[in-house]
Amino acid sequence: MIGQQRRTGAIAPFVHHRLCIKWKSTAAKASPSPKPSKKYTTTILLPKTSYPQRIRDGSARMEADQHVRLTSRMDELYAWQRDAHRSKPEFILHDGPPYANGNVHVGHAVNKILKDITNRYKILKGYRVDYRPGWDCHGLPIELKALEKLGVQQDTTDKIRKAARSIVDECSVRQRNSFASWGVCANWKNDVYFTADKKYEAKQIELFWRLYDADLIYRELKPVYWSPSSQTSLAEAELEYNEKHESTAAFVAVPIVKKSDYLKVMSMIAGVDMNMEWLAVIWTTTPWTLPANQAIAFNPELSYAMVIANFLGEECAFLLAEQLIEKFQQETGLTVRKGPVFSGNDLATMTYQQPVDPTIECPFVPSGHVVLGKGSGLVHIAPVHGHDDYLVGKKHKLDLSTCLVDVNGKFTEDAGDILAGKNALTDGNAIVLDFLNTNGSLLKQETIVHSYPYDWRTKKPVILRASEQWFIDVEKIRPKALETLQKVEFLPPNGRQIMMNQLESRPYWCISRQRSWGVPIPVFYTVDGRPLINEQSASHISALIGQNGSDVWWEETDEMLLPGHIRKTMQAEEGHPVRRGTDIMDIWLEAGTSWAAALGEEKVADLYLEGHDQYSAWFQTSLITSVALRNIAPFKKVFVHGFALDENGRKMSKSLGNVVEPTSITDQHGVDILRWWVAQYGTGSTNITIGHKIIESVKENLLKIRNTIRFVLGNLSDYQADSRKFPIDEPLLLVDQYMLLLVKEFVQKVDSLYTKMEYNKVAMEISSFVNSETSSFYLTSIKDRMYCEPQDSLQRRSAQFVLSELLNAVSLSAGPIVPHMVEESFQHANPSSEMFSFFQKQWREPEVTTWQKNLKENFGALLEIRDEVNKACASQNMLQLELNLRVENAQLSGFLEDLGRSEHAAVGCSQLVDLFGVSQLKLQKARPDARDENQKVAQSSSEVSLNSKKIPYSFWLQRCDDGQCERCRKYNVKTNGRDICERCLDVIGNDWSK
Ligand SMILES: [Zn+2]
Structure with a gap:
C-alpha cells in the first residue's frame, strides 16, 4: 500500500537518500527549553502567530474551509490566471464529463482533485491553464430515472425529455457545488459545458454529417448487443x-x-x-x-x-x-x-x-x-x-x-x-x-x-440481435488511430498497449439508440426505409437545434424540419411522404466528440485524465472521432487512475455498508484531508483504498505539516524580507547555508515529481522533508538563537531568511495538494499583501550563490558524528552535558572550528553547540585524558567518511560543572551568584541580572 511506509518520519529513523546520513529525532532531547524563568520571559523572543495550531473537527473545520475559500477568492483564481497569464504558454486539461446523475462519490473526488492538483501546479509554473469542466447529460440511465420519476414504464418523448432535463439540471448543480467546495479551480459559474447545451447539440449534428459525408458512417442491418429489458441497442461500454x-x-x-x-x-x-x-x-x-x-x-x-x-x-x-x-x-x-x-x-x-x-x-x-x-x-x-x-x-x-x-x-x-x-x-x-x-x-x-x-442499467441479460442501425466504420479509422497512439504519452506507460488492444478488438461501433433522451440522428427516411440526408438538410437541422435545442426534432412540423426547398435537393420523389427518424445518438459519440464541441477543433489537449474504465470508453471514442475528422489524436498525454476501494481492498457497495461518502470526510475533517488522501493514495496504483485508519494517518501527516508551518510563521513575525540582503550582501550562517541548500534540493525534487505526475511521491517527500530535515534537524538547531539572541542580530536574521525560503518552498510544494492550508498560512504571513491568493505567486527555487567550500561533505560527516553522540548518551538530557570532540582531519576540524565560533565572548552559544543540543562543547587537539571519571557519561572512538576517506574521531561526554542559566536554560553559568550565562548577559545587559 502506498503512503504508509513513511508516515512518521519524525519518530522512526529514516535514511536520507541523497546524502546517506541518518537523521534522528533529537527534538525532545536537544532542544533548549523554551520556558525560561518568569523573570526573563519578556527578554525572550518566543514565536508569535495567530495561525491556529489545530482546528476542531466538525462545524469549526467546515467554517474554516469556507472562510479560506472566500478570503482567498478561490472562485476567482481561474479567471485571474486566464487574464494574468495571457502571454504565457497554455496548458489544456480537457475534462471528461461525469454523468449528470446522482450525488458525488469518492470516485469523483479522486478524478476532480487529481485534475486540480495538476492545474494548480501548472498555474504556479506560470502556465495559462485551460480547464472547462463538463457534464454528460443524455442517455439511458437518466431516461430510466425520468421514467421512474414519472412513475411509468413508457411515456411520450416530450414528457420523458422534460423530466430527464430537470434531473440533469438538479444533479449538475449539486455536483458543481461539491466540486467547487473541494477547492477545484475553475470558472464554475460561467465557463462549463453540458452535452445537452444547444450549441453542443448543434455541433453533434454537424459532426454526424461530416462523418457521413466522409463515408465513415453507414446504416446496416447487423447483429448488435440488444437489451430486451431496455428495448435498445447497447455499446460495449454499456455492458x-x-x-x-x-x-x-x-x-x-x-x-x-x-x-x-x-x-x-x-x-x-x-x-x-x-x-x-x-x-x-x-x-x-x-x-x-x-x-x-x-x-x-x-x-x-x-x-x-x-x-x-x-x-x-x-x-x-x-x-x-x-x-x-x-x-x-x-x-x-x-x-x-x-x-x-x-x-x-x-x-x-x-x-x-x-x-x-x-x-x-x-x-x-x-x-x-x-x-x-x-x-x-x-x-x-x-x-x-x-x-x-x-x-x-x-x-x-x-x-x-x-x-x-x-x-x-x-x-x-x-x-x-x-x-x-x-x-x-x-x-x-x-x-x-x-x-x-x-x-x-x-x-x-x-x-x-x-x-x-x-x-x-437494468442488470438483465442482453442478446446479440440483428437490427438496422447506424455504425461508424472503425475498420477504416483503426490503422491511423493506432499509429497516432504511438506519439501519445501514457501514465502509467502500459496504458498505450491496453488502449491499442482494446482498439484492435473493437468490431464496429453502433451509434444509434432507440430511446428518447438524446440528440436525434438527423436523418429522414422514405416509405421504403431509404435514409435521406445531405449537407443542406444537416446544416438546416443543426442551425435549428443551435437556436432552440434538440427538442425541435420531436416538437416541430415536418415542413419546419425539412422545408420544401431542401427536400427538393434530396432524392425523394415529389409527393411521396418521408418520415423523420426516431433514433438518438450513442452518448459515447456525444461525449467522445467533446474535443470538438467543448474544447474547440483547433485545439489538442495536453492531458486527458480519467479512470481506467475509460480505456474502452471515452479515451477511445474521443480518439476514433478525432482521427476520423482531423487525422490526429485529441490528447498529447493520457493519465489513468484507479478506483476507490475500502480499507480491506473490497469494492464499495451499499449492501456491504462500506461506502465512504466524500462529505463524511470533508464535513468532519476538512477538504484538505480528502485532497491529501487523493494525492497520497490516488496515484501509482489501480486500487485506491479509503477508510477510517487511512484518514487518521492522513490527518496525522497534515497536522505535522501544519505545526511546522505554525512554528515557522511564529518565528517570522518580526521579519521583513527586504531589510537585509541575504545571501548576497551578507553571508548566512553555515547551518543556514546548508539548510538553504537542502530546501533548494527539496524544491527541485518535488518539481520533478510533479512533472511526472507522481503525486503520491510528492506527498511523501513533503512529509519526510517537513519531519526530518526541517523539524528534527533545522528547527531544533536554531531555537536557541531565535529565542535568545538579539532581535536584529545576524544569527536571527540569517535563520529568518532561510525560514522564509523554507515556508515558501513548503507552500509551493504542498499548495497544489492542500490549497486551504497554504492559503491560510499565506494570509497569516502576509496580512497586507496585494495578492489575494498564494497561487498568484510563481514557482521558484531558493537562490543559492556563494557557499563555504565542501559544505555538503562536511555536514555529511558532522551529522554522522552527531548520530553516534546521540546513540552514546541514549536517555540522557543532552542539555546537562559537555561534549569534547576530537577529529583527526584538517578539513573537518577547520569546519568544526568555524561552526563552533561564538559571536559572544563566552562559550555555549555556537551553531555547533546547538547542533548537538548540549550546553558546552570543546574541540580538543589531543586524545581525551582520564578526567574526572565521576562526571564522565560516555566515551567513544570511531571513523567517519569524508570525501571517500575514513577519518578517525573520538569524543567524550561529561556532566557540566556550571550552573543553569535562568534565561536560555543552558548549563553554562560560570560566575557564582549569577542566574544567567555570559551570553545572555551580553544580550540583555547588566541591568537585568543580579
Ligand atoms: Zn543563557
Whole structure:
C-alpha cells in the first residue's frame, strides 16, 4: 500500500537518500527549553502567530474551509490566471464529463482533485491553464430515472425529455457545488459545458454529417448487443459481464443431406455401411439461435473425422474434428469407432438439414474463426445473432435481413406458431431444446456457468440481435488511430498497449439508440426505409437545434424540419411522404466528440485524465472521432487512475455498508484531508483504498505539516524580507547555508515529481522533508538563537531568511495538494499583501550563490558524528552535558572550528553547540585524558567518511560543572551568584541580572 511506509518520519529513523546520513529525532532531547524563568520571559523572543495550531473537527473545520475559500477568492483564481497569464504558454486539461446523475462519490473526488492538483501546479509554473469542466447529460440511465420519476414504464418523448432535463439540471448543480467546495479551480459559474447545451447539440449534428459525408458512417442491418429489458441497442461500454450467468449448452446432431464423393469413397474403403445416417455435430450455448441457423462453418486447416457410434439404438456416423473425438466421447458418453479422416476442405460441397426446419437444406462453409476448443470443430452459424456469424454470412451471401427475435427479445410470428411470442432466452430456449430432444438430435445438454453480457442499467441479460442501425466504420479509422497512439504519452506507460488492444478488438461501433433522451440522428427516411440526408438538410437541422435545442426534432412540423426547398435537393420523389427518424445518438459519440464541441477543433489537449474504465470508453471514442475528422489524436498525454476501494481492498457497495461518502470526510475533517488522501493514495496504483485508519494517518501527516508551518510563521513575525540582503550582501550562517541548500534540493525534487505526475511521491517527500530535515534537524538547531539572541542580530536574521525560503518552498510544494492550508498560512504571513491568493505567486527555487567550500561533505560527516553522540548518551538530557570532540582531519576540524565560533565572548552559544543540543562543547587537539571519571557519561572512538576517506574521531561526554542559566536554560553559568550565562548577559545587559 502506498503512503504508509513513511508516515512518521519524525519518530522512526529514516535514511536520507541523497546524502546517506541518518537523521534522528533529537527534538525532545536537544532542544533548549523554551520556558525560561518568569523573570526573563519578556527578554525572550518566543514565536508569535495567530495561525491556529489545530482546528476542531466538525462545524469549526467546515467554517474554516469556507472562510479560506472566500478570503482567498478561490472562485476567482481561474479567471485571474486566464487574464494574468495571457502571454504565457497554455496548458489544456480537457475534462471528461461525469454523468449528470446522482450525488458525488469518492470516485469523483479522486478524478476532480487529481485534475486540480495538476492545474494548480501548472498555474504556479506560470502556465495559462485551460480547464472547462463538463457534464454528460443524455442517455439511458437518466431516461430510466425520468421514467421512474414519472412513475411509468413508457411515456411520450416530450414528457420523458422534460423530466430527464430537470434531473440533469438538479444533479449538475449539486455536483458543481461539491466540486467547487473541494477547492477545484475553475470558472464554475460561467465557463462549463453540458452535452445537452444547444450549441453542443448543434455541433453533434454537424459532426454526424461530416462523418457521413466522409463515408465513415453507414446504416446496416447487423447483429448488435440488444437489451430486451431496455428495448435498445447497447455499446460495449454499456455492458456488464455477469460471471455467474447460467446457460444451457447442447451437442446437436444434424443430418447431412449431400455428401461429397470423396468422403463416400473413403467411407467405403473404411468399411462404413453406406446406409448408415450421417450426422454433423455442432455445439451451442444459445440453442434459441438454432431456428436462425443458416450454415455450419468448418476450418479448412483442420482435419475432420467420421466416427461410428450407437445412438438411440442405431449405428450412426458422426462428423467432427479429429482432435476432439476423445473429448466428444467424454462429454456425450458415447463409445465411438474411428472411421476415415479427411481435410476440412472436403466438406465444402456438402449440405445438411436445418436443425429445427427439416425442409431447409443449408451449406457447409469455410471460416478461419473456427478453432479447437469447446464443441466439435463445426460451428453453427446464425448470421443475425453473432459478430463472426454475420461476417461469415456476409461472405457467403446468406440471408442477413431476417431476424426471428423482436425488440422485446421474443420470437416473431415468422418463427412459427409454437415459438411466436415466446421469450428467446427462457421459454423459447426450452421449446427449442424439447424439439431437438423429441426428434432425436440432442446428443447432450447441460447447464454451464459462464461470463455473459448484461445491460449495465437494468442488470438483465442482453442478446446479440440483428437490427438496422447506424455504425461508424472503425475498420477504416483503426490503422491511423493506432499509429497516432504511438506519439501519445501514457501514465502509467502500459496504458498505450491496453488502449491499442482494446482498439484492435473493437468490431464496429453502433451509434444509434432507440430511446428518447438524446440528440436525434438527423436523418429522414422514405416509405421504403431509404435514409435521406445531405449537407443542406444537416446544416438546416443543426442551425435549428443551435437556436432552440434538440427538442425541435420531436416538437416541430415536418415542413419546419425539412422545408420544401431542401427536400427538393434530396432524392425523394415529389409527393411521396418521408418520415423523420426516431433514433438518438450513442452518448459515447456525444461525449467522445467533446474535443470538438467543448474544447474547440483547433485545439489538442495536453492531458486527458480519467479512470481506467475509460480505456474502452471515452479515451477511445474521443480518439476514433478525432482521427476520423482531423487525422490526429485529441490528447498529447493520457493519465489513468484507479478506483476507490475500502480499507480491506473490497469494492464499495451499499449492501456491504462500506461506502465512504466524500462529505463524511470533508464535513468532519476538512477538504484538505480528502485532497491529501487523493494525492497520497490516488496515484501509482489501480486500487485506491479509503477508510477510517487511512484518514487518521492522513490527518496525522497534515497536522505535522501544519505545526511546522505554525512554528515557522511564529518565528517570522518580526521579519521583513527586504531589510537585509541575504545571501548576497551578507553571508548566512553555515547551518543556514546548508539548510538553504537542502530546501533548494527539496524544491527541485518535488518539481520533478510533479512533472511526472507522481503525486503520491510528492506527498511523501513533503512529509519526510517537513519531519526530518526541517523539524528534527533545522528547527531544533536554531531555537536557541531565535529565542535568545538579539532581535536584529545576524544569527536571527540569517535563520529568518532561510525560514522564509523554507515556508515558501513548503507552500509551493504542498499548495497544489492542500490549497486551504497554504492559503491560510499565506494570509497569516502576509496580512497586507496585494495578492489575494498564494497561487498568484510563481514557482521558484531558493537562490543559492556563494557557499563555504565542501559544505555538503562536511555536514555529511558532522551529522554522522552527531548520530553516534546521540546513540552514546541514549536517555540522557543532552542539555546537562559537555561534549569534547576530537577529529583527526584538517578539513573537518577547520569546519568544526568555524561552526563552533561564538559571536559572544563566552562559550555555549555556537551553531555547533546547538547542533548537538548540549550546553558546552570543546574541540580538543589531543586524545581525551582520564578526567574526572565521576562526571564522565560516555566515551567513544570511531571513523567517519569524508570525501571517500575514513577519518578517525573520538569524543567524550561529561556532566557540566556550571550552573543553569535562568534565561536560555543552558548549563553554562560560570560566575557564582549569577542566574544567567555570559551570553545572555551580553544580550540583555547588566541591568537585568543580579
Ligand atoms: Zn543563557
